[in-house]
Amino acid sequence: MKCPFCGWAQDKVVDSRESKEADSIRRRRECEKCNKRFTTYERIDEIPYMVVKKDGRREKFDRQKVLSGLLHACEKRPVPTGKLGKIVDETEAFVVDSPDRERTTSEIGELIMSHLREMDTVAYIRFASVYRDFKDVREFKAELEELLGSKPRKPTV
Structure with missing residues (x-):
C-alpha cells in the first residue's frame, strides 16, 4: 500500500x-x-471474472470447466496432472489480469492449445477438435497437416 x-x-x-x-x-x-x-x-472482490462465448453470451470463469476439458483431452495420455494444474492456473491468471475482467473463449482456447501443442500433440488435436468444432474430416485433416508441417519430422528407423 x-x-x-x-x-x-x-x-x-x-x-x-x-x-x-x-x-x-x-x-x-x-x-x-x-x-x-x-x-x-x-x-471482498465481488465482481466475477467473465468469459465471452462465441455467440456473445457471458458466463463466469470456471476453473473446474477448464480442468475438465483438459482432462478429457489428455485422457489415457502421458501428461502429468501437475502440468494440467499449471495450465489451469495460467489460464485463470490470464483472465484475472484482463483490464475489463473478461476474456473471450477464443483467447482462452488459443492459450490452452499453445500449451497442449508443446506438451502432447494427441491431446492438442483432441482439444482442438472440440474447441474449433471441426465439421468434417477435411477440417480435422487440415489441422493435422498444419501440426505435422510445423514440427520437424523424426526419421523412422
Whole structure:
C-alpha cells in the first residue's frame, strides 16, 4: 500500500477493525518513512471474472470447466496432472489480469492449445477438435497437416 502523503510503499498496520455491517475491514496504517497515518478499507472482490462465448453470451470463469476439458483431452495420455494444474492456473491468471475482467473463449482456447501443442500433440488435436468444432474430416485433416508441417519430422528407423 503506497502512502498517500509521500508515496512510500512500506507501512505497518496500527489497528484493524471490522465494519458494523461486517462487509469490510478498516485498517489504520502508519508509513515507515514519513510516519504519517492513513486509513484503508478492505472488502471482498465481488465482481466475477467473465468469459465471452462465441455467440456473445457471458458466463463466469470456471476453473473446474477448464480442468475438465483438459482432462478429457489428455485422457489415457502421458501428461502429468501437475502440468494440467499449471495450465489451469495460467489460464485463470490470464483472465484475472484482463483490464475489463473478461476474456473471450477464443483467447482462452488459443492459450490452452499453445500449451497442449508443446506438451502432447494427441491431446492438442483432441482439444482442438472440440474447441474449433471441426465439421468434417477435411477440417480435422487440415489441422493435422498444419501440426505435422510445423514440427520437424523424426526419421523412422
